[in-house]
Amino acid sequence: AQKVTQAQTEISVVEKEDVTLDCVYETRDTTYYLFWYKQPPSGELVFLIRRNSFDEQNEISGRYSWNFQKSTSSFNFTITASQVVDSAVYFCALSDSGTYKYIFGTGTRLKVLA
Amino acid sequence: KAGVTQTPRYLIKTRGQQVTLSCSPISGHRSVSWYQQTPGQGLQFLFEYFSETQRNKGNFPGRFSGRQFSNSRSEMNVSTLELGDSALYLCASSLLPSGGGTDTQYFGPGTRLTVL
Numbered sequence: 001a002q003k004v005t006q007a008q009t010e011i012s013v014v015e016k017e018d019v020t021l022d023c024v025y026e027t028r029d030t031t032y033y034l035f036w037y038k039q040p041p042s043g044e045l046v047f048l049i050r051r052n053s054f055d056e057q058n059e060i061s062g063r064y065s066w067n068f069q070k071s072t073s074s075f076n077f078t079i080t081a082s083q084v085v086d087s088a089v090y091f092c093a094l095s096d097s098g099t100y101k102y103i104f105g106t107g108t109r110l111k112v113l114a
Numbered sequence: 115k116a117g118v119t120q121t122p123r124y125l126i127k128t129r130g131q132q133v134t135l136s137c138s139p140i141s142g143h144r145s146v147s148w149y150q151q152t153p154g155q156g157l158q159f160l161f162e163y164f165s166e167t168q169r170n171k172g173n174f175p176g177r178f179s180g181r182q183f184s185n186s187r188s189e190m191n192v193s194t195l196e197l198g199d200s201a202l203y204l205c206a207s208s209l210l211p212s213g214g215g216t217d218t219q220y221f222g223p224g225t226r227l228t229v230l
Contacts, residue, residue: 035218043202045221091157101147101170102219104157 002027004094006105013082014113021077021108023092029053032096034075036066039089039107051075082112116141118207118222126228132193135225139186139207145169146188147219148180151202160203163188164211192227200229 003026013019025034036048049059051068059066063080079086092105119138127133139146148160159172163182180190186207192199203226206219 037221042223043204043226044223045204045206047218047220050218101159101162101172103159104149106156 002094002096002103004092004103004105006090006092006108008108009106010109010111012111012113015084016081018078018080019082019110019112021079021090021092021110023075023077023105025073025075025092025094027094027096029096032094034068035093035095035102036075036077037091037093039091041088045091048077079110082110084112084114086110087112118205118220120203120205120222120225122225123223124226124228126230127195128230129195129197131195132191133195133227134189134191135203135205135227137188137190137205137207137222139188139205140220143207143209143220144186145208145211145217145219146182146186147206147208148188148190149204149206150174151204151224152200157204160190162211169211195229197229200227202226 005024032053034051037045038048039045049066056068065078067076089107089109091107093102095102121136137146145164147162149157150160151157160174161171161180162169166182177193182188202224204221204224206221208217208219210217
């Protein structure tokens with residue numbers, strides 16, 4: 001069965017702290033895709049990154065970085081030097097040929113305090 | 115390029131009524147997916163349409179239905195509304211069918227439906 005687990009329900013940090021959001025996934029497929037989305041208070045899900053199962057290279061984009069480890073079925077997201085504007089709910093999602101749809105985790109609410 | 119648009123943004127209905135929500139995808143995108151988001155159940159997949167055909171359906175009762183038009187715009191309909199249908203309904207579009215991660219889904223701002 002396909003499943004995405006985001007064990008951290010809510011995280012609070014002080015501005016400029018680094019924070020890591022965890023994502024653990026389950027799938028039987030060898031080909032699959034992982035995603036991170038950000039949902040600010042406005043409600044719209046904003047696409048952040050997509051990674052396929054054959055590419056285990058870590059990705060860095062500005063203050064954002066992602067660590068993909070197939071050995072532990074994890075796709076963690078780190079924000080360096082967090083800012084108040086990073087406050088949002090972050091979702092991890094999985095898509096594979098078995099489901100033909102996105103499976104979302106329950107989300108992690110990040111609060112960055114000034 | 116304009117993003118995904120959804121109308122209306124807010125809606126208040128009473129139990130037993132029906133409602134139609136609209137989604138216009140990003141220009142050139144042919145796939146539209148719908149999701150229901152509630153505090154208790156999180157983000158749940160409703161259905162996906164590609165080239166006017168329903169490709170996949172989530173585990174929702176038949177009261178939830180949708181369609182896609184030749185210009186890729188999509189509507190979803192909920193009949194005989196129940197209190198539990200109160201949710202944020204999100205629409206996402208992609209160039210190709212999103213199954214298997216073929217393409218990335220881009221989301222609209224959502225329609226917040228309140229059922230009284």
